[in-house]
Structure formats: structure tokens, C-alpha cells
Amino acid sequence: MSSNANIIESSAPQEGKPKRNRILAVMAAVVVIIGIIYAVWYFLVGLRYESTDDAYVAGNVVQITPEISGTVVSIKADDTDTVKSGQPLVLLNKADAQIALDQAEAQLAQTVREVRTLYANNGTLDANIAAREADVLKAKAELERAEDDFKRRQALVATGAVSAEEMQHVQSELANAKSLVAAAQAAAVAAREQLASNKTLTEGTTVEQHPNVMRAAARVREAYLSVARSTLLAPLSGQVAKRSVQVGQRVQPGEPLMAIVPLDHLWVDANFKEVQLRKMRIGQSVTLEADLYGSKAEYHGKVVGLSAGTGGAFSLLPAQNATGNWIKVVQRVPVRLALDPKELAEHPLRIGLSMVAKVDVGDQSGPALASSNPLSAALQTEAMQAQPADADAIVSRIIAANLGTKVSTAAPPATPSGATISRHSAGPAAANQLAARN
Numbered sequence: 001m002s003s004n005a006n007i008i009e010s011s012a013p014q015e016g017k018p019k020r021n022r023i024l025a026v027m028a029a030v031v032v033i034i035g036i037i038y039a040v041w042y043f044l045v046g047l048r049y050e051s052t053d054d055a056y057v058a059g060n061v062v063q064i065t066p067e068i069s070g071t072v073v074s075i076k077a078d079d080t081d082t083v084k085s086g087q088p089l090v091l092l093n094k095a096d097a098q099i100a101l102d103q104a105e106a107q108l109a110q111t112v113r114e115v116r117t118l119y120a121n122n123g124t125l126d127a128n129i130a131a132r133e134a135d136v137l138k139a140k141a142e143l144e145r146a147e148d149d150f151k152r153r154q155a156l157v158a159t160g161a162v163s164a165e166e167m168q169h170v171q172s173e174l175a176n177a178k179s180l181v182a183a184a185q186a187a188a189v190a191a192r193e194q195l196a197s198n199k200t201l202t203e204g205t206t207v208e209q210h211p212n213v214m215r216a217a218a219r220v221r222e223a224y225l226s227v228a229r230s231t232l233l234a235p236l237s238g239q240v241a242k243r244s245v246q247v248g249q250r251v252q253p254g255e256p257l258m259a260i261v262p263l264d265h266l267w268v269d270a271n272f273k274e275v276q277l278r279k280m281r282i283g284q285s286v287t288l289e290a291d292l293y294g295s296k297a298e299y300h301g302k303v304v305g306l307s308a309g310t311g312g313a314f315s316l317l318p319a320q321n322a323t324g325n326w327i328k329v330v331q332r333v334p335v336r337l338a339l340d341p342k343e344l345a346e347h348p349l350r351i352g353l354s355m356v357a358k359v360d361v362g363d364q365s366g367p368a369l370a371s372s373n374p375l376s377a378a379l380q381t382e383a384m385q386a387q388p389a390d391a392d393a394i395v396s397r398i399i400a401a402n403l404g405t406k407v408s409t410a411a412p413p414a415t416p417s418g419a420t421i422s423r424h425s426a427g428p429a430a431a432n433q434l435a436a437r438n
Contacts, residue, residue: 052276059261065253066092072247
């Protein structure tokens with residue numbers, strides 16, 4: 001019995017060994033198949049994409065800064081508010097600017113009247129020259145009469161018919177006539193010089209285009225802009241952020257008061273390793289995913305540009321590898337990725353949010369660097385372009401009113417906030433009347 005038991009015990013391990021070998025063989029085959037599949041996927045698909053999770057949403061942060069100094073009297077928007085382009089944001093006290101505008105308008109009116117006087121003086125000086133020339137002719141006639149009297153009496157002196165006293169009297173009259181002629185001629189010359197001098201102030205121009213009038217008009221426009229700039233407008237539509245201004249605060253030109261972020265004009269700055277840029281080109285398609293939405297929202301875009309240097313090269317304290325304490329660190333290069341505006345509107349993003357970007361580098365037709373300047377502006381505003389036209393309307397009305405032209409009483413132009421600029425201001429009707437007059 002003991003020998004049989006020993007045979008059974010020795011045969012049991014031999015029967016389990018083939019089974020274990022089969023399991024190991026199957027596992028090895030599975031590992032090999034998985035490796036082959038991964039290798040095929042890597043060469044067919046993996047090499048076609050470059051991805052990174054070091055990507056963040058970026059956008060324009062438009063600073064709202066005053067162009068003039070003043071005291072804040074009202075704040076029309078706060079953090080997280082959505083504003084439209086041209087909407088008032090901050091109001092400054094405009095009392096001083098309004099006084100300066102009134103003074104500039106009064107100075108323009110006075111200047112127009114002074115220039116009108118110059119033109120009117122031309123006619124007066126012409127008449128004065130005619131009068132002076134008449135005085136010269138009269139003086140010359142008196143001189144001829146005095147010379148004739150002198151010649152007649154001089155011929156009678158030898159005969160004793162004319163006394164010495166009478167001869168002296170005639171000589172005095174002749175000298176007096178000569179002095180009158182000289183004085184009249186000098187007066188005529190002075191009148192002609194005065195006319196020539198006056199014409200140099202008015203020659204080749206009109207009252208409206210006279211340099212003095214244009215200088216005074218420029219001061220009106222400058223004062224108008226100071227009044228208009230007391231209302232700070234939103235240059236773009238977007239969301240208010242970083243409001244630091246307070247009511248009653250005295251602000252200076254260029255001081256940041258708040259910021260506006262246009263959330264419809266965002267992009268992604270993805271920081272790829274330098275080894276990932278070998279096949280990356282402008283125009284390649286990108287698939288992005290935001291940590292905010294996860295896999296529920298997928299964004300599609302394209303590569304629009306690669307930075308001119310690594311992030312470390314533009315940092316505040318760039319690395320100094322020449323010191324000897326050097327450890328190689330894989331550098332990253334910022335790559336700008338544009339987003340689909342429609343997808344951005346459906347799933348809004350915020351500046352600074354984390355993204356995961358995957359670039360399809362299969363298309364190698366695009367350039368590695370931008371080769372031309374953009375044809376359109378990256379960002380622009382038209383919120384303040386209407387102000388010069390309103391200032392021109394004020395200037396035209398003042399000039400027309402002081403030229404003696406009858407102007408219609410039109411509603412005065414208003415600032416973007418709805419406040420009247422000036423009590424003298426009027427709409428463009430004055431400008432049209434002035435053009436018709438000319």
C-alpha cells in the first residue's frame with residue numbers, strides 16, 4: 001500500500017505541470033497579441049496625434065482707463081456684469097470740462113466776428129485809399145497854384161510892384177503847399193500799406209477756413225472731447241472683471257478702473273514639449289476637452305500659430321544654463337489653438353480654465369511659422385468714433401451763427417450717456433446750411 005501511495009503522489013505534479021504550461025502559454029500569447037495591436041495602433045494612429053494636458057483658455061483682457069483726470073460720480077457696471085459695446089461704465093464729474101467747453105465756444109464766436117471785421121476792413125481801407133489819393137490831388141493843385149503865384153510875383157519884384165513882405169508871404173504859401181503834398185502822399189502810402197497788410201490776413205481763404213477760426217474750432221473740439229471722455233464707454237461687448245474703481249475716487253489718465261473680457265473671442269494656449277513640434281504645422285485640426293465639462297463637451301479647432309520661443313525664454317527670470325548648475329529640462333512651446341465660435345457659444349469658457357488638446361499632425365501641408373501679416377484687425381472698437389462728428393456739428397453751428405447766417409433751432413447733440421454737451425450745441429443742420437451758403 002505504501003508503494004502505491006508513493007506512485008500516486010509522484011504522478012500528481014506531473015499531471016498539473018502541462019496545465020500550468022498551457023496557461024502560461026496562453027498568457028504569453030495574449031501579451032504578444034496586445035503588444036502587436038499596440039504597435040500597429042501606435043504606428044498607424046499614435047504617431048498621427050500629439051496631445052497635452054498643459055493647456056489653458058486665454059483671451060483679451062481689455063483695460064478700462066480714463067483719458068482725463070476727474071472724480072468718479074457713478075459706476076454703471078460691476079464684476080460679472082455683461083455689457084454691450086458703447087455702454088457707459090463709469091461717469092466722471094464733468095463740471096470743469098463743461099466750463100472749458102463753454103469758454104472755447106465763446107472764444108470761437110468772438111474769433112469769427114474778429115475775422116469778419118478783417119474782411120470788412122478791406123472795403124473800408126479801399127475807401128480810405130481813395131480819400132487819401134484825393135487829398136494828394138488836392139494838395140498838388142494847391143501846390144501848382146502857389147507855384148504860379150510865386151512865379152508871377154517874382155517877375156514883378158524888380159519893377160517894385162510887389163513888396164518884399166508880400167513876396168515872403170507867397171514863399172510861405174509855396175512851402176506850406178509842398179509840405180501838404182508830402183503829407184498827403186505819405187498818408188496815401190500808409191493807407192496802401194495798411195490795406196496790403198490787412199489783405200495778407202485774409203488773402204486766399206474764407207472766414208470759415210481762416211487760421212484763427214480753425215485754431216479756435218480746434219479748441220472747441222478739444223474741450224468737447226474732454227466732456228465726452230468724462231463718460232467711460234465699453235469699447236467691446238463682454239463681461240466685466242477686476243473692478244477696482246470706487247465712487248468719489250480721483251482717477252488719473254491711464255489708471256486701470258476695471259477690465260472687460262470678450263468671452264466670444266477666446267483661444268487656447270497649449271504648451272507642447274519641444275519634441276512634439278516636429279510635425280506640428282499651422283492649420284492642423286485640434287480636438288479639445290475642458291475640465292469644466294469633461295467628456296460631455298468636445299471642442300474642435302485648429303492650430304493658428306506657434307510661439308517665437310519657449311515659455312522659459314520669456315519668463316521674468318530666464319534660466320542661466322551657463323552657470324554650470326545645469327539639469328536638462330524638456331522645454332515647452334506655447335501653441336495657439338483657435339476654437340469653433342459656435343461650440344464656444346454652446347459651452348462658454350472662462351479665461352484660465354484647463355483644457356486637454358490633441359492635435360492631428362497627419363496633414364503636413366501647412367507652414368511651421370506664419371508667413372504673412374493678418375489682413376484684418378485682431379480686435380477693434382467703433383464705440384468712440386461718433387464723437388468727432390458731434391464736435392464738428394457744434395463748430396459748424398457756431399461759425400454759421402456768427403457769420404450772420406440764420407440757423408434753425410435743432411436739438412443739441414448728446415453725449416453717449418444722454419447728457420447735453422453744451423447749451424450752444426446743435427445738430428448737423430447748421431453744417432448743411434453753411435455748406436449751402438458757400
